[in-house]
Amino acid sequence: MNLRNDYSTVMQTGNLTGNLMKSALRTLLAVLALATISVAAEPPDAPSNIAPAEAMPIEAVVVGTGHQFVAPRPSPEAKVIDRKFVALALISSGSTFADSYTTLFARQNWLAGKQGVCNVEVQSAYLYGTHPTVGRAYAIASLKSVGSVAASYYLRKHHNRFWSVPLVANSILSLQGVTQNMRACN
Secondary structure, eight states: OHHHHHHHHHHHHHHHHHHHHHHHHHHHHHHHHHHHHHHOOOOOOOHHHHSOGGGSOOOOOOOOOSOOOOOOOOOOOOOSSOHHHHHHHHHHHHHHHHHHHHHHHHHHHHHHTOOSSOOSOOTTHHHHOSSOOHHHHHHHHHHHHHHHHHHHHHHHHTTOTTTTHHHHHHHHHHHHHHHHHHHHHO
């Protein structure tokens, strides 16, 4: 017990010394910070405050006698529908209708009662139905083609450099569907 009391007395004395050191260090840092700030001078005056108005240089206007300024002519607006646009639209529409045509293989297999081949639409049943009719398959193809061409036309008209993305994406997805149908249903 006696050792414990001696230890707590030392700690209290050490704590007092620690507080004094912290206080002295903080005071020293504050004095140093304020001393460096007080030495700083005011910013210099602007030249307009020092020089009299008569001494200010006057800018002379020089009239040029050279060539006249000619505004650049606006370039004629590029055609929205050109050969590249028509080619991509034909490829996209052709692949979409090929996808719908090969999707009808499932219906033909179902009507013929074939077993062991696809006779139900599985991949896009939400779009075509499980046994797609001819009208529905080609209506879906028409909507996909018109939608991708319209989106590309809009993007190209508004000078977006990604105008071909709807056509290319529609082509890729449709050709993937054609490949899937040819492998599974034919």
